[in-house]
Amino acid sequence: MAFSFVGILAVVLEFFRGWFWLLIPLIVLDLVLLGLFFKRTSGRRRKFSLPFKASIGFGVFTFVMALITLPGITRSSWEMLAGAVDYLSLIGASVGFGVLFAILAFPVMLHMLGIGPKHKPESQATRQSPAPETETGAEAEPSTASQQPQG
Amino acid sequence: MNHKDKQIQSAVQRALGDKGLSRRDFLRLSGGGALLAGAATSGLLYPGTARAVSTNARIVIVGAGAAGLSCATRLNRELEGAQITLIDRREDHYYQPGLTLVATGVWNTAKTLDSNRRYVPSGVNWIHDMVAEYDPDNNRVITDDGRTVEYDYLMVTTGLQVNYDQVEGMSEELIGQRGVGCVYDKPELAERTWRAVDEFVDNGGVGLFTRPRGDIKCAGAPLKVTMLTESRMKERGTRDKAEMHYLPPGASLFSQPDADDFLSKNFPERGIQIHWDHPLTAIDPDAKTATFDTPLGDETLDYDFIHVVPPMSAPDSLRESELAAQEAPFKGWLEVDRHTLQHNRYANVFGAGDINGVPIGKTAASVKSQVPVAVENMIQAIQGRENSASYDGYTSCPLITELGKAILVEFDYDLKMKPSFPVISPYEEHWVPWVMKDRLLLAAYRAMLRGRI
Numbered sequence: 001m002a003f004s005f006v007g008i009l010a011v012v013l014e015f016f017r018g019w020f021w022l023l024i025p026l027i028v029l030d031l032v033l034l035g036l037f038f039k040r041t042s043g044r045r046r047k048f049s050l051p052f053k054a055s056i057g058f059g060v061f062t063f064v065m066a067l068i069t070l071p072g073i074t075r076s077s078w079e080m081l082a083g084a085v086d087y088l089s090l091i092g093a094s095v096g097f098g099v100l101f102a103i104l105a106f107p108v109m110l111h112m113l114g115i116g117p118k119h120k121p122e123s124q125a126t127r128q129s130p131a132p133e134t135e136t137g138a139e140a141e142p143s144t145a146s147q148q149p150q151g
Numbered sequence: 152m153n154h155k156d157k158q159i160q161s162a163v164q165r166a167l168g169d170k171g172l173s174r175r176d177f178l179r180l181s182g183g184g185a186l187l188a189g190a191a192t193s194g195l196l197y198p199g200t201a202r203a204v205s206t207n208a209r210i211v212i213v214g215a216g217a218a219g220l221s222c223a224t225r226l227n228r229e230l231e232g233a234q235i236t237l238i239d240r241r242e243d244h245y246y247q248p249g250l251t252l253v254a255t256g257v258w259n260t261a262k263t264l265d266s267n268r269r270y271v272p273s274g275v276n277w278i279h280d281m282v283a284e285y286d287p288d289n290n291r292v293i294t295d296d297g298r299t300v301e302y303d304y305l306m307v308t309t310g311l312q313v314n315y316d317q318v319e320g321m322s323e324e325l326i327g328q329r330g331v332g333c334v335y336d337k338p339e340l341a342e343r344t345w346r347a348v349d350e351f352v353d354n355g356g357v358g359l360f361t362r363p364r365g366d367i368k369c370a371g372a373p374l375k376v377t378m379l380t381e382s383r384m385k386e387r388g389t390r391d392k393a394e395m396h397y398l399p400p401g402a403s404l405f406s407q408p409d410a411d412d413f414l415s416k417n418f419p420e421r422g423i424q425i426h427w428d429h430p431l432t433a434i435d436p437d438a439k440t441a442t443f444d445t446p447l448g449d450e451t452l453d454y455d456f457i458h459v460v461p462p463m464s465a466p467d468s469l470r471e472s473e474l475a476a477q478e479a480p481f482k483g484w485l486e487v488d489r490h491t492l493q494h495n496r497y498a499n500v501f502g503a504g505d506i507n508g509v510p511i512g513k514t515a516a517s518v519k520s521q522v523p524v525a526v527e528n529m530i531q532a533i534q535g536r537e538n539s540a541s542y543d544g545y546t547s548c549p550l551i552t553e554l555g556k557a558i559l560v561e562f563d564y565d566l567k568m569k570p571s572f573p574v575i576s577p578y579e580e581h582w583v584p585w586v587m588k589d590r591l592l593l594a595a596y597r598a599m600l601r602g603r604i
């Protein structure tokens with residue numbers, strides 16, 4: 001019995017229906033956090049590289065945890081896995097969890113690590129000595145003194 | 152627009168500019184995203200034809216189980232103007248494929264309980280009553296309450312009945328007491344069965360696992376209960392305390408030959424003795440003995456735990472009606488053509504699910520395959536056309552061999568394996584089919600009730 005793509009999508013929807021109470025607030029929270037981030041950082045530099053790396057790290061951690069615990073969580077055990085299908089499915093599911101958690105964590109990471117310094121007015125920028133360049137070009141926090149009006 | 156809004160707008164425009172997108176592009180893309188999201192959550196997810204056939208036909212569906220609800224959803228969607236009536240007194244909906252897991256303590260009962268109301272589409276008239284009499288010559292059914300319901304087309308989806316009284320000494324009340332279990336066919340009975348299984352797993356003794364003559368729903372269920380009980384004992388370290396016997400009514404364990412071969416070797420390997428040709432005829436719950444009708448005469452065995460699977464048949468009202476097949480091999484079941492699922496004598500009558508007199512396929516997996524065929528052919532009949540859809544006998548059984556692994560057996564009328572996912576071998580035990588059974592099939596079942604697969 002072949003399952004169409006739409007059929008598989010319908011089953012996936014039905015599967016997550018029981019988790020909507022958790023997933024929908026989480027997604028809404030993430031969207032709100034994203035919106036807030038853009039609002040908070042208007043007029044500031046936004047740092048994406050570090051939050052992105054941190055989210056990837058979180059995703060990788062989730063992937064490893066899923067790899068170790070999924071057989072047990074499904075009331076099975078590692079000994080029950082047999083053949084490529086089982087191992088590839090386990091890896092696939094773990095990657096899925098890793099990606100999901102990385103995406104969910106990204107807005108939080110943006111707030112924790114992604115808010116850079118205020119943009120400097122043109123006139124100040126020309127008078128200041130340039131900040132040392134970092135990997136992303138925007139991640140070095142200028143000293144408090146350099147943010148003060150130079151008057 | 153206040154100052155902050157202006158700041159946000161310019162920030163968004165800056166961000167879009169960085170990516171080489173105009174505001175117009177952004178709106179177009181987000182509109183597309185919204186459309187996709189809408190499609191994913193709305194009726195666009197319905198597969199098949201998007202047509203709506205206009206008709207004023209009166210359609211009666213008898214039985215609001217897996218097949219009945221699924222038919223109601225599809226017919227309601229595909230017909231415009233039809234008067235669709237669903238008849239069933241039962242309010243609760245049971246996810247029966249989960250009962251083997253309840254009876255072996257893997258799931259709690261709540262997971263298998265649902266409500267029919269959630270799946271009956273608006274626009275379908277639901278009569279909370281049971282059909283007591285079929286009168287196909289006059290195109291009508293009569294309910295328990297004496298109500299007459301007339302139809303132009305009839306869909307029979309009553310499932311089957313479990314005949315406890317055909318095993319002498321057996322009754323529904325016994326289940327869960329004095330070492331008697333029976334996984335069929337309500338969550339409450341499966342839960343009580345777990346009590347008896349649990350005690351046997353702890354204390355050991357002699358365990359008898361039976362199967363009756365004739366067609367039963369999910370022929371894999373008695374095997375799964377046996378294997379899961381054994382697996383539970385290994386888990387608790389009590390396997391040595393128990394002697395386990397499986398007693399089929401004939402000379403095979405399963406209709407599909409490859410699965411039968413596997414089980415015939417696997418059972419003895421795990422210390423489950425097979426006693427061929429042993430249909431159960433009676434139990435004595437006080438003496439804890441069971442009697443079997445063997446080719447050498449009656450044989451009585453002692454037990455500490457017995458899993459009784461009573462004989463099954465079409466519900467009495469159907470079995471005694473003109474709609475039932477009058478001759479073997481499907482005597483008493485709804486007499487339909489095995490491919491078109493149309494009644495052989497009454498062209499306006501169709502059937503889906505366990506009630507059909509077809510060679511194999513008393514499973515929810517078969518319901519998934521049968522319903523689109525029966526619905527499609529009924530719609531063709533309404534339009535005065537020839538039947539166009541055909542059922543190939545597809546059925547499936549995730550044969551749980553141990554807690555944590557299973558074999559996904561899928562086959563058709565020719566008893567040939569028909570794997571939905573060719574990468575999953577139907578000849579070997581795997582973790583993936585176990586996860587499917589434990590986590591995914593309930594979602595697939597619900598999608599089926601909603602007519603989406």
Ligand SMILES: Cc1cc2nc3c(=O)[nH]c(=O)nc-3n(C[C@H](O)[C@H](O)[C@H](O)COP(=O)(O)OP(=O)(O)OC[C@H]3O[C@@H](n4cnc5c(N)ncnc54)[C@H](O)[C@@H]3O)c2cc1C
Binds near residue numbers: 368
């Ligand atoms: C223990 C167990 C394990 C199973 N495991 C699996 C599995 O692993 N995989 C699988 O695919 N399938 C499995 N099944 C089988 C599957 O559940 C059934 O094949 C499926 O439910 C059949 O659907 P149906 O609509 O024909 O009957 P049902 O779902 O039983 O519904 C029949 C409905 O008809 C109603 N009805 C009966 N008589 C009348 C009347 N006279 N008037 C009005 N209404 C009436 C009943 O009240 C009921 O609501 C299992 C079943 C059991 C019991």
